[in-house]
Amino acid sequence: MELLFNEINQLSNEHYSLLLDADPSKKLVDDYTYRGLTYEVLLNETLVGVVVLLPTRPETLEIVNVAVHPNYQKQGIGQKIILFAIGYAKRNNYRSIEIGTGSTSLGQLYLYQKMDFRITGVDTDFFLHHYSEEIMENGLVLKDMIRLRLDI
Numbered sequence: 360m361e362l363l364f365n366e367i368n369q370l371s372n373e374h375y376s377l378l379l380d381a382d383p384s385k386k387l388v389d390d391y392t393y394r395g396l397t398y399e400v401l402l403n404e405t406l407v408g409v410v411v412l413l414p415t416r417p418e419t420l421e422i423v424n425v426a427v428h429p430n431y432q433k434q435g436i437g438q439k440i441i442l443f444a445i446g447y448a449k450r451n452n453y454r455s456i457e458i459g460t461g462s463t464s465l466g467q468l469y470l471y472q473k474m475d476f477r478i479t480g481v482d483t484d485f486f487l488h489h490y491s492e493e494i495m496e497n498g499l500v501l502k503d504m505i506r507l508r509l510d511i
Contacts, residue, residue: 362436363401364410364443374399377409381426384490391423400427400440407431410440412447418454420447425458437467441474448511455510461486462503463496476507 367374370392378388391413400408408431411424422444427436441458448456458476460467472478485504486494494501 360402360435360439362407362439362443364398365401367397367399370397373406374409377406377426377428378411378424380429381424383492383494387489388424395423398443400436400443402431402436408436408440410444412444414453415457418452420444420451420453420456422456422458437470438474441470445474445509445511453511455508457506457508459485459504459506461494461496461501462505463499463501464505465497468505471507474509476509478505479508480506482506 370378374397375385375388378392379385382388392411395411395413397409397411399406400410406428408427409424410422410426413421413423415421422441425437425440425444427440445456457479458471459482460471462481482504484502486501
């Protein structure tokens with residue numbers, strides 16, 4: 360499966376739809392896509408994913424959004440997107456890459472730890488403070504963000 364990663368500067372409705380599936384706050388999505396680097400992920404010219412990378416501190420790059428179209432999930436695309444982000448970080452001399460995910464995001468937590476990311480902290484009540492609507496995931500109210508880092 361050969362994926363093509365294209366940096367984009369303008370979000371289409373299709374890009375927004377994917378990004379908002381992963382992060383339901385349009386305000387936050389607009390903020391970090393404005394400040395970060397956004398890549399669309401294509402498979403045979405079909406949009407299958409989006410990733411947003413944001414330099415946060417010296418030598419640190421954060422993956423602030425990674426989204427895979429529901430029809431293409433559970434096919435290894437998320438892992439390939441994370442590998443793309445790690446490769447980008449290495450090529451651009453970052454020393455660590457970070458990612459945050461919901462405490463109820465069990466599949467994502469498994470994937471990131473499988474890829475050697477380590478839990479570095481918990482932002483308690485992050486989703487209660489930053490989102491106006493309650494988020495339900497895996498039958499639980501999402502409250503906390505788990506922070507993970509990979510040193511490269």
